Amino acid sequence: MPEEIACKTEHLKNDFRWPKDRRLAVIFNVAYEMWTPGNFSTVNPMGNVLSGDIVDPNADSYGRYNANRGCRRLFDIAERHGVVTSIFTSGLVAENHADHLKYLADFGHEIIGHSYGQNLLFPYLNEQEKEDNISISTKTIEHATGQRPQGWISPRITSDLDVQRRLSRHGYSWHGDALDDDLPYLQRFSDSEIMAIPVTIDFNDLPHAMRFGRTPEQFVQMFMSTLERLLDSNRETLILDVIVHGHCYGRPAGAWAFEEIVKRCSQEKELWLTTRGKIFNYARPFFGA
Template sequence: MSEAETFRVQRATSDFRWPNGARIAVVFNLAYEAWSPGKAPGIGPMGNVLQPGFFDTNAHSWASYGAVRGIQRLTRIAAANGVKASIMVNAVLAETHPAVLAELHAAGHEIVAHSYGMDVIPVYFDEAGERANIRRTTDLIAGITGERPLGWISPRGTGSLISPRLLAEEGYVWFGDCNDDDLPAIIAASDAVDSPRIVAIPLTMDVNDLPHSIRYGNAPAALVEQFRAILDNAPRADDAPFMLDVTAHTHAFGRPAGAWAYDAMIKLALERDDIWIGTRMEIARHALAQGQMFKDQTT
């Protein structure tokens, strides 16, 4: 188990604004996920877990839909609306579906490293093992796209206590294994001038298809209405800036029953003039360019 480290954290002040002076930033994420060979999700659409030691073919088949159909449908919807998505990609997909990954990159979407597989969670590793997974994931994705990914989100958003330092040392610009804020923060391993920095971009869960519909059984239409309600009411209640993720998993809302909701939420955001829509990498660059808007908070 990794030991806790002390990081220098600079958080955004109330004066922080998104590009064009917007108070709300919306990121349209896609979770393009897969498990290591011989592995399957711990739970599938049937809801009940199999006895230990048995391979869950139902859950495995359900999760495989994302690579077979879901990613194509959701990226068609994003393209039709003129939106670039931040796409979380497990590196195993670079091995099993390299052409798809190459197409996603060529289309201009942001490719976000999402570990090797959904079962490969950084918190389980020691430092050497975690660094090896970061390098393996990075190299596999770069080998297909020709470009190293610069952003990282761990499976279930669960990095280790030392993930910020390791990712910064490996050249990552931002990571999303945090949900303690609704604005980006800038993290450094120490006060040293040459200490590597990384932008922490929260992974907000308020508009996410997997907990909303799979875990809690809500209809896709309810998520659209929740998104609408946030956009309508949050700015009236408080004038502080914030960001909001809209996340669709390719094996969940990548299906016809849910994909229309992703389309509807994109259209809701595009209709408003108080929202800036961008990728997570664009958020990171904006945060670094607005360094004067961040104050120290040691943690």
Template sequence: MEPAAGQATTIWRPTEAYRFPGGARVGIVFNIAYEGWSPGQVPGIGPMGNPLKPGFYDANAASWGMYGAVRGIWRALEIAARNGVKTSVMTNGVLAEHWPETIRAIHQGGHEIVAHSYGMDVIPVYLDEAGQRENIRRTTGLISDVTGAAPIGWISPRGTGSPIHVRLLAEAGYTHHGDCNDDDLPHLAVEAGGAEIVGIPLIMDVNDLPSAIRYGNNARAMLEQFQDAFAALRERETRPAVLDVTIHTHVYGRPAGAWVFDEIMRIVKASPDVWTGTRAELAAHIRAERAGLVRCGGSSA
């Protein structure tokens, strides 16, 4: 699918003088990926690593993915509360349908709910424009029906939107998205029709799913990855940068990995020169600092 004709986007990016709230040069965002699949669908990968033959229902992968709603989300929220950290929680609409009590707990805990499509199997690029609009409408409605507040941030499954999806999000009233991975900092996108939306890169360097499932690392490897990146950002870099720390409730929502999320929060909380907050707070800040942004061409995502 190609971008719609006449839908040019102007991108405005921060300069090296950009600072996070409080004047910090380094920012940390803690993300919780709380993921579910449409009825009858299962995760494309599972803990065994050897997929079944095509056409067979993978009950093992389905049960593994269900851990996030049964246990993982509660452990992740407990860790965040213990450390006094507000997180951005990627949440699928299907979870609002079937596990509304978890969505209420996220909202009541003061965390940001970031819409994550209806299900992990509903990826925007596979849908036509009407389908993408309906998926945005459905997902937004299911979450807002439970919390009483419409989400203002969106991240597509696997961070993959479509050539027109960002424009559709802006038109639907979303203020930020994470379907980009091209910078250390957020940017402000202005659509041809005047709608604005902040793109906040979904930085994958400290993320449990690729670390543990794709590369087979133990939990300590993710902690070490964070420690090395954090030290480099603070001691070697001179430019501003944000770093995401992301766990999935069905992966490091388990005791064997959750302790790493806890430990990283402890490290960040003990670093007064570092800003930490939600993606929504980051989007609001860059809008407030728009006078310091510079035009950097155009993009469709």
């Protein structure tokens, strides 16, 4: 039987606001990902991969576009508009593109642990593999950037309380493996604590394009409509995540949609353009000791 993990949660008060009394925080997230050798993205432009254990070169090549080209286009867009992003980073990226990751960290982008490889999902790993995945990912990122990552978001947001406690024991301050609230909450274990900063998944290019077959125009329209209505209502304190992948909207046909949203948000004074690390630093004093 799995060990039952005791975890107490503490939530923010209803009158919580972001800095300068703002209601909406916007985070631009870029998934900078790689797969371990012999593994590859299960998403490809043909809509299906080859059956059985056959390696599909189409899907493999499609996924490799992420680190080779797509993410660089997305970072360039953000930087031209003076926006820093939160980067979901595979440990393999830190090993194979260390100089680029160091540049991104020095620019001010937030580097987030995101498993050693995109195919290494916690539900498939045994106890030792879970520990190794966190440890190796953390060390490779720190070696590449000179900074130990403070936050973690798992591929597919697939950690559980066991993994979240492991992250806290490894020194992580926060994780984004939560979909069950709108605002941060504190998780207290018997020997450690970690802040859960939930991810909003409404504006994620992969399911938008691959699962639902929607266009970049619809991506922009959905975001803009939501933003205008939330600004008009001004009733709730929320986080809006925009999530893009280098192998999906890092391509020319989708990158312009990301730029349209970045441009609009960078011009809106009522928004707090931020990262989860900054949210942690701001929100932590609102919780008890």
